[in-house]
Structures are given as structure tokens and as C-alpha cells.
Amino acid sequence: MSLASQSEKLTAQFSTAEVGDYLALLKPRVMSLVVFTAFVGLVLAPVPMHPVMAFTALLCIAVGAGAAGALNMWYDADIDARMQRTRARPIPAGRILPGEALGFGLLLAGFSVVILSLLVNLTAGALLAFTIFFYVVVYTMWLKRWTPQNIVIGGAAGAFPPMIGWAAATGGISLESVLLFLIIFFWTPPHFWALSLYRADDYARAGIPMLPVVSGERETRRQILIYTLILAPLGVAPWLLGFAGPVYGVIAVVTGAAMLALAIRLLTERTDRAAKQLFAFSILYLFLLFAFLLIDRAVGAHLGVVG
């Protein structure tokens, strides 16, 4: 063994990571969506929360989501290295040691759950713990490499944050918070399958049984439409059930129809462009639904005070 490779081995034993590498482990883009949906759940809850407590709850939810991301990257470093989309993540790129990511993730998961449980309430803490467990153990370790239903069931992890926000404010679970869960739950499959349609080669190379790889593109397009057919009415449900106003209702009907139109077009127009457009619009769709739930509540509260 040459001196150079010996010293390379030695330097691999201690951390040479930048602070930014640790932040990348937290999956900041996923985290921002988690914080946003949790915030909406928290604001929609009928029990007002002190701003400091609301901030505490959101901080814990954000850090818990980040911890789940770090543990996911620790476990998936081998497949991340084989996929174009994830090759530059800190562990496959060699900027962070696997053990560092594991320790970092476990530490943050523990702190976020304990602090949320002690300072806010046990229901929210338990839901956060379950969400992290679900994402890391059920989705990452168990389902992701095993079944094309991976993102359908695993999507539950991404759907819990508004329920955690709601639980932080009320200490409980209710129909409204379950509905917010269902909207994200049924949004996830069309969203990820649209992505997997134009990234099928990547998933095949990494050996992940995504639907287009296992059942073919035709079946994937059919499944996307089925889930969108369930999603669009669910999006309108908060208005139909009376806990969102007509402005939200109009937005949900129009954007839901657009989602459906894009999903139907995907059946006939078998191009990457059609899949990319559905993927991009699905993000806007979910954002608009939750943003207008928020606006609706803010306007309603304002009118309530004035009137």
C-alpha cells in the first residue's frame, strides 16, 4: 500500500464535512413542504396557539423531518450513488461518513420527539415519532426496495405533518386533520409516478421496483389517473364539508380539473414532456390547496373580527 493511499484511509476516519453538508442531510426542500403543511394544520385547528408554542411545534416538526431525511440518506447511500438525481448527496459524494449521518439523524430524531412531547403535547410528539419511524423503517428499509406500492404506503409519512400541526394545537385528531392527511396521501402516487415515468432508467439501474420499471409505463399512466380521480374530489372536500370557504372551493375545483386534464392527457400523449408537466403541476396544485386553506382561514378570522 502506498503512502498516499494510507493517508487517504486515515483522513476517511474523521469528519471533514462542511456545515452545509449536514444541512443537506436534512433534505431542506422536503422539509419546507413539511413545515408549510404542518403550519396549515396548526392554523386551521380551532384552538389558537401561543406564537412561541406554535414556533416550538414547527421547529420540532422541521427537525424531526430533517432527521428522517438524514436517516434515509444513511440507509440509501448505496442506491443514491447509482442514481443521477441523488449522486451528489453528501454520503455518496464522500463528504460525510455514513456513521456521522446515522448519529446526526438519531440525535435529531430523539431531541425533536422529546422536546415536542414535553413542551407541546404527547399526541403531537407520538405522531412525530411515528412519522419518523414510518419514513425510515417502513418506507426506506422495508417497502422502497421491495414493492412498487412503496410510495403509495410510504406516502403516509409525508401526509402526517398537517395532522401533527393540528395535534400540536388541539392535542387530538379529528375529521379535518384526517382529510388533510388524505389529500397528501392520494397526491403522492400521481406526483412520484409522474417523476418515475421520465426517470425510469435511473430507478431500474438502482434496482428500485418503481411502478414503470415493474408494471410498465402504460399501467403507471392508468394508476396515475385512478389516484388523480380520487384526489380531485378530496381536494374539494374541505369546502363541501364546510371548513373552507367558496374561494377555496373554486380554487380546488379549477386546479383539480387541471390535474385531471393533465393525467388524462398523459394516457394518450406518451412523452416525457407530459409527465414532467404533471409532476410540476402536482407541486403547484398541493401548494395552492394548502395556501388557500390558509388564506381562507385568515380572511375568515379577519371578517369575524370586523363583523
Add this chain to the structure above:
Amino acid sequence: MSEPHEQHGIVLTEEQKRRRRARSVAIAVSLGILVVLFYLVTLVKGPGVLQRPL
């Protein structure tokens, strides 16, 4: 100052020292945020800070 070849064990480069310092500062900032957070929550919730609804 001793020459590098006289030192034992791993010698950090300047870049590695800078990164270690940056990581230490980040940990200190995180701890500081926790201190401020616990202080504010105590002010808001009063003496029964750990009494929480289920």
C-alpha cells in the same frame, strides 16, 4: 514551531481546521437556540412548564 514530519498522528490541514471550527460554531448556535427556546417557553407556560395536556 516544529516541522510537520516531527509531529505524530494526523495533522489537520488549514481547510480541515476551518471546517472543524465551522462545525463547532454550528453546534454552539444550536445549543444557544435551545437555551433561548426553553427560556421563552418557560415564560409563556409559567411554573407548570412541563404540565401539558394530552
